[in-house]
Amino acid sequence: MAHKDDVTRVLAACTACGSVYAARQWPDGEIRIIGQEGCSCGSTDFELVEESEGDSTGDAASE
Numbered sequence: 186m187a188h189k190d191d192v193t194r195v196l197a198a199c200t201a202c203g204s205v206y207a208a209r210q211w212p213d214g215e216i217r218i219i220g221q222e223g224c225s226c227g228s229t230d231f232e233l234v235e236e237s238e239g240d241s242t243g244d245a246a247s248e
């Protein structure tokens with residue numbers, strides 16, 4: 186379980202407006218959403234969203 190150098194696919198919610206994005210969590214805990222610099226509302230602060238339905242993105246493409 187010690188994948189210290191691996192990024193993790195997560196869902197992240199904007200802390201300002203609550204919009205949820207597909208994101209990656211870095212080993213240091215930083216969360217960055219995929220494909221955008223930040224939320225459409227202008228915030229760049231996100232919090233991890235616990236997935237309740239498993240991986241529903243179906244995105245198996247490499248990086």
Ligand SMILES: [Zn+2]
Nearest residue numbers: 199202224226
């Ligand atoms: Zn937002």
